[in-house]
């Protein structure tokens with residue numbers, strides 16, 4: 477006997493959309509109730525599709541989803557938040573792409589993580605704000621995402637010796653994912669220099685809410701150091717570079 481279809485309602489953010497058959501779209505969604513799922517939006521490419529007309533990238537919608545035996549099908553979608561600046565501004569869009577790629581890569585299909593949904597939704601909102609430091613939003617998102625998926629970097633004790641770190645320049649152990657002191661740095665395979673200022677900034681971002689973090693004024697040089705450190709760690713965990721991160725770096729060089 478085939479399993480009966482289950483219909484549920486959930487908030488969902490569109491991570492990816494591909495054309496599918498003649499008039500349909502295949503969506504990758506991050507949902508509040510079921511985590512990452514793939515679902516078909518039937519007829520969503522027809523001009524007059526009233527119920528499914530706005531399945532744009534990074535929009536948040538309330539969706540009615542039928543969970544079939546093999547496929548999820550979106551039967552209704554009601555727009556809640558379009559995050560318009562992310563589609564109208566190429567630079568903001570590039571950062572949103574990167575954040576979306578992280579969510580996609582750090583999540584499993586049909587594994588609920590409501591805190592990750594909230595963080596993703598918040599980050600898209602912060603990237604849409606007129607006055608925002610896009611790189612700061614991104615670093616904050618990375619650190620909190622890492623915590624939610626069990627990869628929080630250790631920033632208060634030496635990763636190798638476990639002693640409390642002294643207030644001086646340290647290193648970051650990329651494979652172990654944490655700060656390491658100059659005395660123990662020879663014990664790790666791959667380390668990057670980590671200035672005391674960068675270490676303090678990372679700690680602050682890890683502990684404080686975004687409303688406090690957004691008031692930080694971060695220099696170009698410090699931004700570079702923070703980005704190199706966190707992304708080296710992320711690349712090591714995912715065992716691959718993310719295309720969207722490379723795109724942001726290339727775009728920045730052209731500015």
Ligand SMILES: [Zn+2]
Pocket residue numbers: 634635636637638639656657658659660
């Ligand atoms: Zn140490």
